[in-house]
Amino acid sequence: MRISFASSTAIALGLAAQAAAIDPLVVKGSKWFNKNTGKQFYVKGVDYQPDIILTNAVRDPLADLAGCKRDLPFLKDLGVNAIRVYQTEPFGDHDGCMQLLADAGIYVMLDLSTPTETINRDSPLYDVNLLGYYQQKVDVFSKYDNVFGFLAGNEATNQVNNTDTSAFVKAALRDVKAHIKSKGLSIPVGYATNDDADIRWQLQTYFDCGKAEEQADFYGINLYEWCGAEATFESSGYVDVVKNFTNWDVPVLLTEYGCNLVTPRTFPEVAAIYGKNMTNIFSGGFVYEYVAEDNNYGLVTVSGTKATKTADYDYFKKALAAVNPSSVSMSSYTPSGKQHSCPSVGASNNWLASSTLPPTPSNTTCECMFKSLKCVSKTDTIPTNAGDLKTFGAKVAGIYDTVCSKTDCGVVTTDGTKGVYGKYSFCDDLQRVSWVMNAWYEEQRGINGSCDFNSFGTVVEASSSDDSKCSDQNNDSSSSSKSSDSKSGSGSSSSDASSKAALSVGAAVIVAAAMIF
Numbered sequence: 001m002r003i004s005f006a007s008s009t010a011i012a013l014g015l016a017a018q019a020a021a022i023d024p025l026v027v028k029g030s031k032w033f034n035k036n037t038g039k040q041f042y043v044k045g046v047d048y049q050p051d052i053i054l055t056n057a058v059r060d061p062l063a064d065l066a067g068c069k070r071d072l073p074f075l076k077d078l079g080v081n082a083i084r085v086y087q088t089e090p091f092g093d094h095d096g097c098m099q100l101l102a103d104a105g106i107y108v109m110l111d112l113s114t115p116t117e118t119i120n121r122d123s124p125l126y127d128v129n130l131l132g133y134y135q136q137k138v139d140v141f142s143k144y145d146n147v148f149g150f151l152a153g154n155e156a157t158n159q160v161n162n163t164d165t166s167a168f169v170k171a172a173l174r175d176v177k178a179h180i181k182s183k184g185l186s187i188p189v190g191y192a193t194n195d196d197a198d199i200r201w202q203l204q205t206y207f208d209c210g211k212a213e214e215q216a217d218f219y220g221i222n223l224y225e226w227c228g229a230e231a232t233f234e235s236s237g238y239v240d241v242v243k244n245f246t247n248w249d250v251p252v253l254l255t256e257y258g259c260n261l262v263t264p265r266t267f268p269e270v271a272a273i274y275g276k277n278m279t280n281i282f283s284g285g286f287v288y289e290y291v292a293e294d295n296n297y298g299l300v301t302v303s304g305t306k307a308t309k310t311a312d313y314d315y316f317k318k319a320l321a322a323v324n325p326s327s328v329s330m331s332s333y334t335p336s337g338k339q340h341s342c343p344s345v346g347a348s349n350n351w352l353a354s355s356t357l358p359p360t361p362s363n364t365t366c367e368c369m370f371k372s373l374k375c376v377s378k379t380d381t382i383p384t385n386a387g388d389l390k391t392f393g394a395k396v397a398g399i400y401d402t403v404c405s406k407t408d409c410g411v412v413t414t415d416g417t418k419g420v421y422g423k424y425s426f427c428d429d430l431q432r433v434s435w436v437m438n439a440w441y442e443e444q445r446g447i448n449g450s451c452d453f454n455s456f457g458t459v460v461e462a463s464s465s466d467d468s469k470c471s472d473q474n475n476d477s478s479s480s481s482k483s484s485d486s487k488s489g490s491g492s493s494s495s496d497a498s499s500k501a502a503l504s505v506g507a508a509v510i511v512a513a514a515m516i517f
């Protein structure tokens with residue numbers, strides 16, 4: 001139950017929770033509804049990411065109460081009912097901002113990834129630390145009734161040569177769904193895609209296909225096709241994008257829109273988004289974006305405690321005020337959408353992500369494996385400053401190159417195209433490189449120097465010599481803050497020596513804190 005922090009009268013009346021409450025939203029079929037009134041909900045949103053740096057480059061506008069107070073009057077004036085926030089953190093105090101938003105009837109869609117905690121499209125890896133981070137974020141934000149969706153990725157795959165990344169993103173989406181379910185909640189988890197004509201259809205079906213527990217609960221498109229007042233529903237290309245979502249089985253919305261090739265932006269597309277051509281299929285969208293950045297899409301500019309309208313502001317406000325989307329009530333709506341089958345994998349289809357997803361990361365498994373090693377990484381931390389991280393990444397890459405060209409490293413590597421994932425491929429960077437060094441050390445029968453790796457490795461007393469049961473212990477779900485085991489099993493060991501080493505060092509690395517030497 002949420003406690004109203006500002007409403008002392010309500011508290012006095014013993015009505016705190018009710019007085020401050022915002023009705024939760026629910027998904028039925030391809031639409032959102034107000035859970036209490038049954039009224040259909042269209043997202044009339046704006047992407048919201050004032051670039052507030054709290055500490056050490058940590059950004060989280062929902063932990064910046066002064067910023068929320070500065071912006072709330074503008075959000076209300078614009079008439080929006082939702083914001084999408086890209087970068088937040090699981091720590092910090094969000095109560096103030098979330099309450100202000102709830103009081104104004106504004107819902108929040110949250111991205112789970114950040115520029116550092118994410119799946120890197122150039123060497124995709126989904127590990128115990130990333131799942132833990134996503135779970136923490138869900139734990140922190142799911143208590144607010146106005147959070148109506150999480151995004152498990154944003155434009156992760158953005159061209160044909162990184163489509164395999166989508167397998168890892170979809171695995172994270174699956175595990176976040178399981179985590180939410182294990183908490184007895186039903187907040188939907190979706191994906192926000194870029195708009196690349198070569199892979200549009202493949203992406204939208206990939207996130208729709210497969211087992212229900214793997215399927216995206218909603219689908220977002222970042223669409224910038226409609227440029228200027230001369231463009232139309234047809235000429236912009238909107239018509240084709242919309243047509244391809246006919247009879248979709250989950251909600252679809254625009255997670256970003258608003259081309260700025262013609263300025264000021266007058267937002268003619270708003271009439272289409274909330275008009276008859278789209279409301280049957282789309283649930284509205286978020287205009288990009290509230291605060292201007294260098295890319296010049298803002299409705300306001302911000303300086304300290306002051307926000308100033310840009311030329312776009314009144315055009316957007318006026319366009320939004322003019323719409324009146326028709327709606328159905330939850331009880332009279334019978335979903336008729338159909339799930340789609342997965343895109344076929346192959347270069348000829350521009351699609352290289354297997355529908356077999358990576359396994360659910362398990363610390364229990366990784367800690368068990370680590371305890372069986374006799375040769376491990378000397379350090380238990382990964383450097384955070386860029387220079388040291390680069391040196392470190394190069395060292396680790398060198399170890400993989402040396403060892404894995406001679407030894408099968410399949411248990412720590414992945415191949416998202418073949419759908420083959422090593423049973424320890426989700427372990428953190430140091431656990432995986434330790435497994436690699438240990439494999440070499442064992443192959444050399446522990447001869448002197450074979451665990452040295454230029455002083456990177458060190459010999460330790462293994463507390464168990466047998467790791468064969470480690471994967472069976474993949475039941476982290478037993479703890480309430482952990483995700484439930486999705487039965488994806490332990491993955492199979494790849495015998496394909498060409499498997500890509502799932503290295504993320506040098507890109508997005510979250511340091512493992514739980515390694516004991």
Ligand SMILES: *[C@@H]1O[C@H](CO)[C@@H](O)[C@H](O)[C@H]1NC(C)=O
Pocket residue numbers: 121122123161162
């Ligand atoms: C994909 O191609 C781009 C160049 O268009 C390149 O920068 C990128 O590294 C490639 N990614 C992968 C995973 O090969």
Ligand SMILES: *[C@@H]1O[C@H](CO)[C@@H](O)[C@H](O)[C@H]1NC(C)=O
Pocket residue numbers: 128129131132133361362363476482483512513514
């Ligand atoms: C795994 O352990 C690390 C270190 O304690 C923690 O940060 C992370 O959240 C854990 N991951 C999961 C999925 O529990």
Ligand SMILES: *[C@@H]1O[C@H](CO)[C@@H](O)[C@H](O)[C@H]1NC(C)=O
Pocket residue numbers: 197200201240241244
């Ligand atoms: C619509 O889907 C077809 C495949 O059914 C695809 O070839 C086409 O590119 C898609 N068009 C758009 C605009 O998404």
Ligand SMILES: *[C@@H]1O[C@H](CO)[C@@H](O)[C@H](O)[C@H]1NC(C)=O
Pocket residue numbers: 232233234239271272275277
């Ligand atoms: C809806 O589609 C029709 C036919 O494609 C088009 O003529 C009309 O302008 C569209 N309406 C809006 C508001 O874009």
Ligand SMILES: *[C@@H]1O[C@H](CO)[C@@H](O)[C@H](O)[C@H]1NC(C)=O
Pocket residue numbers: 448449
């Ligand atoms: C292994 O090498 C170290 C120095 O590199 C040396 O001190 C030690 O005596 C050697 N042990 C054996 C068994 O050769």
Ligand SMILES: *[C@@H]1O[C@H](CO)[C@@H](O)[C@H](O)[C@H]1NC(C)=O
Pocket residue numbers: 472473474475478
């Ligand atoms: C987790 O699995 C291991 C091995 O199968 C088992 O011994 C243990 O009891 C399980 N723990 C829980 C909490 O279910």
